[in-house]
Amino acid sequence: MLNVLIVGGGPIDLAQLKSEMASKPELIIAADRGGSYLWEIGAFPHVLLGDFDSLSKTVLSEMKAANVGIQVFSPKKDFTDLELALDLAIKRGVDSIRILGGLGNRLDHTLGNIGLLLRPLALGIETHLLDEYHDIVLIKDAIKLKRKPGWAVSLIPLSQKVTGITTTGLLYPLTQAELYLHSARGIHNELTGESAYIKVDEGILIVVCFREKY
Structure with missing residues (x-):
């Protein structure tokens, strides 16, 4: 690689x-x-x-x-x-x-x-x-996140709408959910274990991992 x-x-x-x-x-x-x-x-x-x-x-x-x-x-x-x-x-x-x-x-x-x-x-x-303080990545399919102590994650649409969002390992889970560019619903979530998985069916999602305490 x-x-x-x-x-x-x-x-x-x-x-x-x-x-x-x-x-x-x-x-x-x-x-x-x-x-x-x-x-x-x-x-x-x-x-x-x-x-x-x-x-x-x-x-x-x-x-x-x-x-x-x-x-x-x-x-x-x-x-x-x-x-x-x-x-x-x-x-x-x-x-x-x-x-x-x-x-x-x-x-x-x-x-x-x-x-x-x-x-x-x-x-x-x-x-x-x-x-x-930040680790930003775009996804259009799926990604696995690894837990870092003191860090959280936000999911922000880059396209007008992102559909079929399903997460595992997050405190506030989503199942076949939709997020919209005009809504802040995906702001701030937390990993509940050592890893989390985020999948989308359509659209582009900004995955922002961030340190909560600077």
Whole structure:
């Protein structure tokens, strides 16, 4: 399996980045400032791409010296650096993608990055958008969640309607239920055991696992 870690330019907890690196992803792609985060922990990506408007010359020079694959794009482009990184990962024929630095205090970037997850979803590539407080994934069929102490889960429709939602292992179960974009019914649920299972028949569901106590 080809597992990919994408390191974006949004806020990143370096301890979490070290943890992700410890899992030894087969492909590491840094988008612009994401290269700086890796450099701070003494690591290098396989590919560094972007317009480099937020990457220091020192870091860029060290990346080149380490024979990192560099892809330079014009600042005047129709795609964000994270989108370019995601496209590259998809073209490599990956099996799973984990993205750090795609959430933060820019709501427009956060919403846009959640939308980007539709692209790998259409190809059957499970893709997680992460920070130290959230683990976000889109599903159109099913997913198994593992319990993490202190974490909860919300189910939010991305399409106008998601039908045939059935869950097991959640405190508030759903059986062939429907969730609507204009309703907050799926907000906040909890795992009752070590794992939970969520299945949908039609539509796209945002599964948001989140840490309840920061």
